Amino acid sequence: MTVQQFTDYVKKMQHYQEALGVIYWDMRTGAPKKGVAQRSEVVGTLSASLFDMQTSEQLGGLLTALEAQNTELDYVTRRLVEEVRKNYDQNKKIPAEEYKEYVILQAKAETVWEEAKATNDFAQFLPYLEQIIEWQKKFIQYWGVKNGSTYNTLLDLYEPDMTTEVLDQVFGELRETIVALVQKIAASPNKPDTTMLFKQFPKEAQRALSLEMLTQLGYDFDAGRLDESVHPFMIGINHGDARITTKYDEHDFRSAIFGTIHECGHAMYEQNIDAKLAGTLLATGTSTGIHESQSLFYENLVGRNEKFWAHNYERLQKHSPAQFGDVPLNDFLRAINMVEPSLIRIEADELTYPLHIMIRYEIERDLFNGDLQAKDLPEVWNAKYEEYLGIRPDNDAKGVLQDVHWAGGMFGYFPSYALGMIYAAQWKHAMDQDLPNFDDLLAKGELLPIREWLTEKVHQYGALKKPFELLQDATGEGLNAKYLANYLQEKYTKLYQL
Amino acid sequence: MTVQQFTDYVKKMQHYQEALGVIYWDMRTGAPKKGVAQRSEVVGTLSASLFDMQTSEQLGGLLTALEAQNTELDYVTRRLVEEVRKNYDQNKKIPAEEYKEYVILQAKAETVWEEAKATNDFAQFLPYLEQIIEWQKKFIQYWGVKNGSTYNTLLDLYEPDMTTEVLDQVFGELRETIVALVQKIAASPNKPDTTMLFKQFPKEAQRALSLEMLTQLGYDFDAGRLDESVHPFMIGINHGDARITTKYDEHDFRSAIFGTIHECGHAMYEQNIDAKLAGTLLATGTSTGIHESQSLFYENLVGRNEKFWAHNYERLQKHSPAQFGDVPLNDFLRAINMVEPSLIRIEADELTYPLHIMIRYEIERDLFNGDLQAKDLPEVWNAKYEEYLGIRPDNDAKGVLQDVHWAGGMFGYFPSYALGMIYAAQWKHAMDQDLPNFDDLLAKGELLPIREWLTEKVHQYGALKKPFELLQDATGEGLNAKYLANYLQEKYTKLYQL
Incomplete structure (x- = not known):
């Protein structure tokens, strides 16, 4: 009853x-x-x-x-x-009155952040940021310190049971590999030519290609649809309705195509959760990191894979002949996998992206577990960009003010993006045992077995298994950055002939 | 407070x-x-x-x-x-338990109606219809008899203050004119050639034309959008969002074009209600009949007008040259205004349409105010079709079972459709005093003054004025079928050279 x-x-x-x-x-x-x-x-x-x-x-x-x-x-x-x-x-656990006060502050903080970013004025945003942090610390006291430290309580909101101890270890290992690779690439004379990326690709043709890609990947159009929006997103409205959007830029087709593939990975997670979980809170991804592992698996391990394009390049050329007609496949592959340290996270390439995340993670950790002060963020931020990426923002709009997350009180969220990449490489390693012909499947455009593997190991469970349990059951081990490090090492050594 | x-x-x-x-x-x-x-x-x-x-x-x-x-x-x-x-x-006023029982019956009745229509089996539907009528009679007792008779209570749900006394009079007058016209047309040798209507008109071109029509009519795309659905409809979601849909039939373009114009009339009503009524129950049409007067005004008095097509026929030809390229404008006008008595209401032409409504009205009136029994409906229905339209359904699927309304308990709704035509002709008569150059405006494609007149006299008030008050204020008189009768007389005498 x-x-x-x-x-x-x-x-x-x-x-x-x-x-x-x-x-x-x-x-x-x-x-x-x-x-x-x-x-x-x-x-x-x-x-x-x-x-x-x-x-x-x-x-x-x-x-x-x-x-x-x-x-x-x-x-x-x-x-x-x-x-x-x-x-x-x-x-x-948060008294209603206090929460109301916080929500008002948060809305205000987002507005001020927007202005501060536009005018490149960190000082304007600082008092709001400080208050947001104070509130978050207060909330942590209400919620209780989890897994031994203040910041772990925030991590747990997005990635259940995740701790700084684990993250310090995996991020540390990964950073070493990535920084070394980035330095070698910077020194390499083998720079790709990327001019073809920015030639005109009519919107209608991009949409047609996006739809073909979705069909090939295994997206179920009876349980979703593709639309257009300013920022691409996936939304699981109910168990039979996981919609995706993409954005068409006629002078950079990558936002539509890779955006579509990325959101398709999210959507196929939602579409393939066991029907018995429908209508419960469990019919969704088990964490933001695991969700991101599905989108990044498809975006990077499938969508930037040379065999995937061996199968699809002719199709792409047909949709935009003037742009790609006389570009050899290998030049195209090098262009879409170009590495270049940059200041803006959402524009970063696959290899440098985790460094952007690590910087944010370390700052958050030290804000909550250490004695880092909000007022010192610009200096700390810029120093870390210089250390990890070798470049330094010349203003805060391109630095500490670039993301909305902190204005919205979303501390603990950023690590999910890099965790998604780590998980994705772990799925790939486990998948290789069951589907040793992964590359052949891509080359033939037969992507269904890949989706089925992910459904069997990940999708079907929704939030029934927590992240570490899911990972252990599917791969036989815990979080391990080695697979991502190896994948990056191998891929970029070959691409840049290091 | x-x-x-x-x-x-x-x-x-x-x-x-x-x-x-x-x-x-x-x-x-x-x-x-x-x-x-x-x-x-x-x-x-x-x-x-x-x-x-x-x-x-x-x-x-x-x-x-x-x-x-x-x-x-x-x-x-x-x-x-x-x-x-x-x-x-x-x-x-209806006890909750009884209403629940009724809602279950109603859902069941709609399902049974669907089956009965498919198998042409009125006897299967009859017991449900009888119960629905009994419930409606019971509800009328709860609500109270309005304006002197049982059926008036139902009329009032859709058309406030409407009575059988008024309807008997206006419908009687109108029937005389229409029946005489229909008989003369049947005897006329001047039959239009309609074959061009059913030639292929690609969907994309129909959509492009629909969008151009909406712009010309004065539809505000910042407060609405055009989509596709199985049955065209307009929905006023809020004061700034009145969406319309249409249906594209590649072998009968009329459903898309006249459907779009019809729904645009509904939408412009919603879009131009005074903003001060937004968020109240008054920011909508004041009755179904008045709402229908807006859609029918545009569909018939604008959209089937010869001057409207004098301006737009070239545009139409451009969108489907193979279909209309060698058809003279006058032939096209005669085809889209063809009159032919038919059995199905929703397929009826402008002239015979009111007869379909009158038949339903008389049956409803006699079911509630008189001693007509549900079991006798097929016979009564068929006899009236024979009397008014000169044709007799050879089965009930094409007769009394054709509409869903009664299965859904919607008694009192049908008259709105014919009232819409009567009101529309009254608006037109009043408009002619202020815009004597109505036909010139259509010929020049300058439709904005027409929309503005309707906004000033009708739209802006939403449901603030009741139908009779609105009518009185705008036209200086009450419901009067004379204007519709005159309009039909004049139009069809000319078209068929009677």
């Missing part, structure tokens, strides 16, 4: 979430602009109703009752109780 | 309605099919929450409090209280 009440209650919360999902998608894919202001009020009303449900005495009572009979529950219900409890405590 | 509470409360209800609007639109314009079943549950959850709000003790209390201070309220609030009270009573 209590179980039924509980699952019905959760289902109702999910219905609100789903309505918000449709509205979110609509607002970003073509809702007429005069309707948007009032639509935001609708989001406010539904979010408030959802928050009331998420923090109600009734839900608290159901959780307590179910926790008392924990051993009698089936596994799915037990995990569902655990997940709902985590969210419940996260929402409930 | 109470006023503020009341308007906030109404606004919150409207937020739920708006969320349901986005979901409804999405489900009909491309939501992936695997996501639809669960989406229906979301609709169920939000609708139930909305119904709770619509029937709460709190709302009842607010209404009572505001009604007590009625004379102190401004006009908008007074009308808002009146409208909310009407809905509140409509929902609240």
Whole structure:
């Protein structure tokens, strides 16, 4: 009886979430602009109703009752109780008044950050950043210190059970490999010619190619659709509806094609979760890092792989003949895998990208676990860019002010991006045991066995298994940066003939 | 204070309605099919929450409090209280248990109707139809008999203050004119050639033409968008978001073009309601008949007008040259205005359409006010088709089973369609006083003054003025079928050279 009440209650919360999902998608894919202001009020009303449900005495009572009979529950219900409890405590332990004050500050901080970035004025943003950090520290006290340190509580929000101890180790190992490679590449005379990347590629042809790619990758169009938005995203609206968007730049086709492939990786995760988890909180990715491992697996290990393009290059040439008609495949491959240290994270290439993440991680860790002060961030940031990437921002807009995350209070999130790459290389290593002909499959355009492997090992479980459990079961070991390091070493040594 | 509470409360209800609007639109314009079943549950959850709000003790209390201070309220609030009270009573006067039973019956009845129509089996549907009618009669007792008769209560749901007395009179007058015209046309040797209508017109070209038409008519794309669906519709999601859909049939372009123009008429009504009514229940059409008068004004009085095509025919030819290239404009005009008595309402032409409505109206009136029995409907239906249209259905699928309305309990709705035509002709007559150069404007493609006239006289008021008040203020008289009769007489006498 209590179980039924509980699952019905959760289902109702999910219905609100789903309505918000449709509205979110609509607002970003073509809702007429005069309707948007009032639509935001609708989001406010539904979010408030959802928050009331998420923090109600009734839900608290159901959780307590179910926790008392924990051993009698089936596994799915037990995990569902655990997940709902985590969210419940996260929402409930902060006094409502304080949370309200924080939300107002956060909204204000994002606006100020936007201005500060535009005018390159860190001092303007600093007092808001300091307050956001103070609030986060306060929240950690409410939530409780997890896994031995303050910052681990924040990591756990996005990557359950992740710790600085683990991250220090894997990031340390990875940094060594990457920094050495980047230095060798900088010294290499074998620079790719990238001019063809920026030639005109008509939008309609990019869309046609994107649709063909999605079909080839195994995206289910009966459970999703492709639209256009300013920033590409994937949204799992419900178990049978994982939509993706992409962005068409007629003078840089990479945003559409690699964006589509990336979001497809996210979407296929959502599409292939076991149907029995539909309508629970478990029918989603188990962490941001694991989710990112799916998108990055497809974007990098498939979408930037030479065999993938051996199969698809003719198709690409057909869609934009003037651009690629007289470019040999190998020149194209070198261009889309070009390495160049740069200041902006979201524009970084595959090899230098993790360095951007490590810098942010170290800063966050030291803000919460050490004695780093917010006021010192620009100097620390710039010094780390110089040390790891060999370049130094000449202003804070291109430095510490570039990302919105901290203005939004999202500390602990950044590591997920690099974790996604590490996990992805681990899936690839395990997959190689079962599908030793991986490269042949790409060369033949037969991508379904790859998706099926990921479904069997990762997708189907949704959030039923936590990240480390999922990893252990699928690969037989814990987090290990060696596979990513080896992959990068091998790939870029060959590409740049180091 | 109470006023503020009341308007906030109404606004919150409207937020739920708006969320349901986005979901409804999405489900009909491309939501992936695997996501639809669960989406229906979301609709169920939000609708139930909305119904709770619509029937709460709190709302009842607010209404009572505001009604007590009625004379102190401004006009908008007074009308808002009146409208909310009407809905509140409509929902609240039926005991919840009975309503639930009815909703289940209604869902079942629609399914059975669908089967009965497919197998041409009225007897299968009859017991459901009888129960639906019994329930409606019961509801009328709860709601109270309005304007002197049982059926008037149902009319009032869709067309406030409408009565059988008025309808008998206007429909009677109109029927005489139309039947005489139809008979003369049947006897006329001047039959149009319609073969060009059914030649191929590529979908993309139809869409391009639809967009050009919308721009010309004055549709605001910043407050709407054009999509595709199985049945064309307009949905006013909020004050700045009135979307339309159309249907592309490559072998009958009329569904897309006239469908788009029709829905544009609905949408421009919603788009041009005074902004001060946004977020209230008054920011919508004041009745189904008045709403229909806007769509039919554009579809028939503009979209089937010879001057409109004098301006647009070249454009049409350009979009489908093989189809229209060697067809003279006059032949085209005669084809799109062809009159032919037919059995199916939704396929009827402008002239015979009102006869289809009158038949349904008379049957509904006699079911509720007289002693007509549901079991006798097929015979009565067929006899009326023979009498008014000179043709007789050879089965019930093409007769009494053709429309879903009665299975859904929508008695009182049909007259709106014909009322829309009557109102439209009245607007046109009044408009001619202010814009004597109406035909010249069409010939020049300058349609904005027409939209502006309708906005000044109709659109801006939303539901602030009730239909008869709106009509009186704009035209100086009440409902009058003379203008429609004259318009039809003149138009078809000329087209068929009677």
